[in-house]
Amino acid sequence: MVFARPPADRNEALRLALLELADDHLVLSQRLGEWCGHAPTLEEDLALTNLALDLLGTARTLYATVAEREGKGRSEDDLAMLRVEREYRNLLLVERPNGDFAHTIARQLFFAAFMRPFWERALASKDEVVQGVAGKALKEMRYHVRHAGEWTIRLGDGTEESHRRMQGAIEALRPYLDELFVSSEAAQAAEEEGVLPVRADIRPEWEETVSDVFARAGLTMPEWPHPRLGGREGFHGEELGHLLAELQYLQRAYPGAQW
Amino acid sequence: MTQEAATIDRIPEDALLRKAWEAAAAVPDPEIPVVTVADLGILREVRLEDGVAVARVSPTYSGCPATQLIETAIAAALEKAGFRARIERVLSPPWTTDWITEEGREKLRAFGIAPPERAAGKRALFGEGRVACPRCGSDDTERVSEFGSTPCKAHYRCRTCGEPFDHFKCI
Numbered sequence: 001m002v003f004a005r006p007p008a009d010r011n012e013a014l015r016l017a018l019l020e021l022a023d024d025h026l027v028l029s030q031r032l033g034e035w036c037g038h039a040p041t042l043e044e045d046l047a048l049t050n051l052a053l054d055l056l057g058t059a060r061t062l063y064a065t066v067a068e069r070e071g072k073g074r075s076e077d078d079l080a081m082l083r084v085e086r087e088y089r090n091l092l093l094v095e096r097p098n099g100d101f102a103h104t105i106a107r108q109l110f111f112a113a114f115m116r117p118f119w120e121r122a123l124a125s126k127d128e129v130v131q132g133v134a135g136k137a138l139k140e141m142r143y144h145v146r147h148a149g150e151w152t153i154r155l156g157d158g159t160e161e162s163h164r165r166m167q168g169a170i171e172a173l174r175p176y177l178d179e180l181f182v183s184s185e186a187a188q189a190a191e192e193e194g195v196l197p198v199r200a201d202i203r204p205e206w207e208e209t210v211s212d213v214f215a216r217a218g219l220t221m222p223e224w225p226h227p228r229l230g231g232r233e234g235f236h237g238e239e240l241g242h243l244l245a246e247l248q249y250l251q252r253a254y255p256g257a258q259w
Numbered sequence: 260m261t262q263e264a265a266t267i268d269r270i271p272e273d274a275l276l277r278k279a280w281e282a283a284a285a286v287p288d289p290e291i292p293v294v295t296v297a298d299l300g301i302l303r304e305v306r307l308e309d310g311v312a313v314a315r316v317s318p319t320y321s322g323c324p325a326t327q328l329i330e331t332a333i334a335a336a337l338e339k340a341g342f343r344a345r346i347e348r349v350l351s352p353p354w355t356t357d358w359i360t361e362e363g364r365e366k367l368r369a370f371g372i373a374p375p376e377r378a379a380g381k382r383a384l385f386g387e388g389r390v391a392c393p394r395c396g397s398d399d400t401e402r403v404s405e406f407g408s409t410p411c412k413a414h415y416r417c418r419t420c421g422e423p424f425d426h427f428k429c430i
Contacts, residue, residue: 029322043404043414050406057321061350132350136321139353139430147405 004089004234006185013189015066016089017196018130019079020187020232022062023090026080027240028111029055030247034098044101047147051108054140058133065129081251085241086234089184093176095231095240102155102162102169109148110173113209114180114202116141121197130195149213156217163218171222178227180206187232279312280305282340286332289325290409293370296329300358303349305337312342317354320410320430356429367427368393373415375429390426392417402426 007013032052039045063076094111098104119141122134155166183191183199190196214221230236250257283305284297296302296316303315314333318326330346337344356375359367364374373393389398397419405428407414412425 043406046408047404047406050410053322053324053410054320055322057318057323061321128351132353133321135351135353136318139355140321143405143428143430 004087004232007189010189011069013186014127014193014195015069016186017184017190018062019066020089020184021196022059022066022079023088024094024111025055025059025062026247027088027090027243028094028107029053029059030243031094031096031098031107032104035104040101048104051144051147054137054144058137058140061129061133077251081248085236085244088236088240088244089232089234090236090240091176091179092228092231092237093173093179095236095243096173096176097239099169099172100165101151102165103172105148105151105155106166106169106173108144109152109210109213110177110180112141112144112148113206113213116145116209117202117205118197118199121202124194125196126194145209149209152213152219153217156214156219166217167219170219174222174224175226175228178224179229179231182229182232184232276305276307278340279307279337279342282336282342283312283314283333286329286336289328289332291367291370291372293366294359294363296333298360298363298366300360300363301329301354302333308345310343311345312337313345313347315347315349317349317358319354323410325409356427359427371424372412373424373426375427390415392420392422393424394422395420 007016029052032048032055035048036045036052039048059080060076063079067074067076067079093107096103096107116138119134119138122130123138125131125134152166155162157163181200181203187196187199191198210221213219283302284295286296286302288294288296288299299319301317301319303317305312305314307313314337316326316330316333326348330348334344334346359374367374371393373390376390390400390402391398392400392415395417397417399418400415401418403414403416403423405413407425411428413428414423415426416423
């Protein structure tokens, strides 16, 4: 059985750390893309697909870098389209299904509130590619946070029904939040080398952003003593398999197809 | 980003280099064809390396679907001008709307797109600057959506003349 094995050496660890990030971005991008043609308004349809494009752009640069450094002749497409779910190393949070609009917005707020300070610190990365990606992604994450934050407030502070749904989405996603701040063996290697920022250090800033939004929205963050982990080791919910089936369908059905 | 950054990294000196720069610089943006890649500041540099014209290009947004098309168009323009061409994608320093030239800003405005404000930077979590209507000049405008017809534009409406318009987002 194929699975996300731990790194064999330092160089592989550094590559896998970038692969984890790439997977986070691709999977969340695909989730947002599922809203295309289904969002509550035309403006929101455009917004969600715009956000998806930003994430896809970041994922592509990271995949291309991993493929090049690996030197096995694989391409960014091979990494995205030909790995099975147990080889995907994304956070469980990003693969959570879209649910209602409140679920999508909550997931987006939690992710963007983490990635904004993450990229801000990554501007000082010793890796040139990470530095370059960080410069672009930071600007984008600022408006991702704004977009999700504005909606969270609108829904949390809206009608009784919108508040109930927003609070419900937060509670449904709460078990998946601690994984944001956990570094895998690969990520730890990258953190030691000054390639990526230390994930645990980002928690205070993340909490500040989220509680600022929640205070304005009249929402509360429940306690959750049992974090759900495992995404980085390839242990995913069944939902990821469905997502990949759609994402990879063409390459699976017609291997090597190009257009 | 300082004003200097808005100019090309190296002013072309000899005629050949100038020819290459001019060919590449004239390529229009595929989605906003009134401005060129030089107006937008995404063409960072053109240099000659062993007879190959190397154009360095910065993408606007990470996932801008026009990036690849722009690179292909610049390579084609260089080849048409008689050069062998190569494109280098430059991520760092990241492109900012501050690199759009004055001329580019005017062209955008004349086309009905409100140009980005100067000095892109860190904005507060919420709140935004005033955007003037490109048609009547009024400051009394409202944002309909932060996401418009392309990744780089937001959708606005003027309360004075009633016209909807695009705003080139400031990043």
